[in-house]
Amino acid sequence: MDFYPLFNSLRIAAVSTVLIFFLGIAAAYYVAKLPRLVKGVLDVVLTLPLVLPPTVVGYFLLRLLGPKRALGLWFLEVFDLRLTMVWYSAIFASAVVAFPLMYRTARGAFESFDLTLAHAARTLGKSNTWIFWRIVMPCCKQGILAGTVLAFARALGEYGATAMIAGYTPGKTATISTTVYQLWRTGDDAGAMVWVLINLAISAVVLLAVNMLEKKQNRPARTAPASEEAAP
Amino acid sequence: MNLQVEIHKQLGKFRLDVCLDTTSGHITGLLGASGCGKSLTLKCIAGIEQPDRGRIVLDGRVLFDSERHINLPPQKRQVGYLFQHYALFPHMTVAQNIAVGVRERARRKERVAQLISALYLEGQAHKHPHQLSGGQQQRVALARILASRPQVLLLDEPFSALDSYLKWQVEQELAQLLSDFSGPMLLVTHNREEVRQLCRQVCVLDHGRSQPCIPAEQLFTAPATLSACLLSGCRNLSRASVNEDGMVEAEDWQVSLSPGSPLPQGLTHIAIQAHCVKPAPGPGPNRLLCQVEQVVNQAFSTQILLTTPGGSQGFSQLRMEVAQDVWAALGAPPSLWVELPPDRLLPLTS
Numbered sequence: 001m002d003f004y005p006l007f008n009s010l011r012i013a014a015v016s017t018v019l020i021f022f023l024g025i026a027a028a029y030y031v032a033k034l035p036r037l038v039k040g041v042l043d044v045v046l047t048l049p050l051v052l053p054p055t056v057v058g059y060f061l062l063r064l065l066g067p068k069r070a071l072g073l074w075f076l077e078v079f080d081l082r083l084t085m086v087w088y089s090a091i092f093a094s095a096v097v098a099f100p101l102m103y104r105t106a107r108g109a110f111e112s113f114d115l116t117l118a119h120a121a122r123t124l125g126k127s128n129t130w131i132f133w134r135i136v137m138p139c140c141k142q143g144i145l146a147g148t149v150l151a152f153a154r155a156l157g158e159y160g161a162t163a164m165i166a167g168y169t170p171g172k173t174a175t176i177s178t179t180v181y182q183l184w185r186t187g188d189d190a191g192a193m194v195w196v197l198i199n200l201a202i203s204a205v206v207l208l209a210v211n212m213l214e215k216k217q218n219r220p221a222r223t224a225p226a227s228e229e230a231a232p
Numbered sequence: 233m234n235l236q237v238e239i240h241k242q243l244g245k246f247r248l249d250v251c252l253d254t255t256s257g258h259i260t261g262l263l264g265a266s267g268c269g270k271s272l273t274l275k276c277i278a279g280i281e282q283p284d285r286g287r288i289v290l291d292g293r294v295l296f297d298s299e300r301h302i303n304l305p306p307q308k309r310q311v312g313y314l315f316q317h318y319a320l321f322p323h324m325t326v327a328q329n330i331a332v333g334v335r336e337r338a339r340r341k342e343r344v345a346q347l348i349s350a351l352y353l354e355g356q357a358h359k360h361p362h363q364l365s366g367g368q369q370q371r372v373a374l375a376r377i378l379a380s381r382p383q384v385l386l387l388d389e390p391f392s393a394l395d396s397y398l399k400w401q402v403e404q405e406l407a408q409l410l411s412d413f414s415g416p417m418l419l420v421t422h423n424r425e426e427v428r429q430l431c432r433q434v435c436v437l438d439h440g441r442s443q444p445c446i447p448a449e450q451l452f453t454a455p456a457t458l459s460a461c462l463l464s465g466c467r468n469l470s471r472a473s474v475n476e477d478g479m480v481e482a483e484d485w486q487v488s489l490s491p492g493s494p495l496p497q498g499l500t501h502i503a504i505q506a507h508c509v510k511p512a513p514g515p516g517p518n519r520l521l522c523q524v525e526q527v528v529n530q531a532f533s534t535q536i537l538l539t540t541p542g543g544s545q546g547f548s549q550l551r552m553e554v555a556q557d558v559w560a561a562l563g564a565p566p567s568l569w570v571e572l573p574p575d576r577l578l579p580l581t582s
Contacts, residue, residue: 119280120319122306124333124380138323 024102054160093161109143239286264437312382333379492574
């Protein structure tokens with residue numbers, strides 16, 4: 001059996017998760033600080049890919065990255081690089097579609113962060129960079145990890161936009177989800193079933209991981225003080 | 233070393249106008265009801281919030297001056313801020329939390345060890361904040377602040393997160409630990425007992441406006457304003473005005489009182505503490521006939537709720553506190569004459 005779709009799917013999901021991780025955290029961190037009106041508008045724009053049909057995302061991506069479109073043409077001329085119908089095209093699709101999951105979970109974590117911790121660190125003389133990496137990130141770790149795992153799962157399962165921008169070429173752009181559709185379309189029910197089961201297994205593991213992370217997060221960070229010990 | 237604060241800030245409809253001046257070696261209480269701007273004042277001093285205008289000067293060093301456009305970041309102010317819930321970093325151990333405060337890197341370990349022993353935290357160094365009791369958490373927060381060598385200490389309701397039965401003990405511990413601190417200290421609280429036990433002087437904050445600092449004992453013996461009187465726990469208050477004979481007309485009690493001391497300009501209220509109200513044998517100056525409404529026996533005294541000629545509603549009532557045997561000797565009368573001694577009357581302005 002050809003495992004290329006599994007390898008390709010994992011590769012695409014991994015690369016887009018890394019991209020989303022940094023972009024999502026940066027977006028969440030800065031948007032959380034913005035004034036309410038700007039925040040509301042940006043929030044809609046950044047969350048839109050979550051609710052749009054993936055085909056609409058695919059349409060926009062083709063309009064932008066297609067070989068005859070602005071960005072696509074420029075990459076083709078300057079780097080001799082095609083942005084559509086190659087394996088990494090799917091990265092654009094899954095990154096855009098999965099981005100809101102990372103962004104929203106991270107933003108939730110940042111917004112529930114207790115700002116007095118940052119204030120305390122500032123009065124103790126710590127720089128804002130130090131505070132972000134040593135206080136904010138560790139305190140929001142669970143939320144950010146959960147967002148990463150969810151984004152990875154979504155990127156792995158991307159179909160609509162991927163099919164439009166990367167198509168289905170066996171051994172080249174085939175992913176698990178496009179392979180399932182292709183096998184079923186050509187009447188290979190058993191073959192489709194194998195990929196369905198693989199997909200189910202991966203998704204189950206991912207959701208289990210998310211649940212475990214969330215359980216950890218729900219544990220009260222600051223429990224009620226234990227009974228006072230005798231005076232020293 | 234002294235700290236001079238004069239700040240103004242508008243936050244929506246709330247207006248903060250604070251002016252206070254403190255010196256080293258003792259605690260100044262900042263007393264006020266919830267939402268009167270106490271914590272906001274501390275945040276402005278620490279640099280977490282920025283006042284609209286004003287000046288904050290610590291020992292000649294300007295921390296904030298709106299006219300000269302000086303606004304030092306919190307990192308450079310050397311102001312120690314003990315937060316209400318201590319703001320310990322939950323993912324760090326006690327030792328790591330304290331180490332955050334140490335500015336000189338080379339001496340970090342040594343300084344942490346020194347503070348752990350100075351604040352009775354031996355054996356706790358590797359615990360996380362949630363494994364500690366409230367009093368221990370407070371000591372860790374204090375150790376972390378002292379590690380950063382602040383020139384002034386701001387204490388934001390340090391006992392509000394503690395159970396009331398251990399408050400007393402923690403208060404004593406804190407008072408002792410703070411007695412070594414050389415700079416000025418500000419304690420924000422809405423609790424008059426904390427002021428009585430810890431502070432030498434107190435500044436009353438009423439709806440964002442600060443009143444002049446007064447010695448702490450004066451808050452209880454001679455509060456000059458209505459808000460200070462309410463915060464001192466006195467509940468016998470009446471609206472009052474001065475008549476042409478120089479007598480005080482207590483409107484809510486319906487009685488004319490001769491004042492024991494010269495009256496301040498703009499008198500609005502008159503007050504007397506419950507234990508200063510005395511039973512009297514009959515009519516006389518500064519006396520009024522009251523109906524006994526309710527008698528409550530307390531641990532060492534009896535508190536009697538009286539209806540004055542002014543009525544039985546709200547401020548028209550008087551509370552009298554006498555020793556239990558004094559009340560027993562009176563034989564539970566349905567009504568009695570009480571005297572409001574002139575020298576115990578508290579004339580108030582708003």
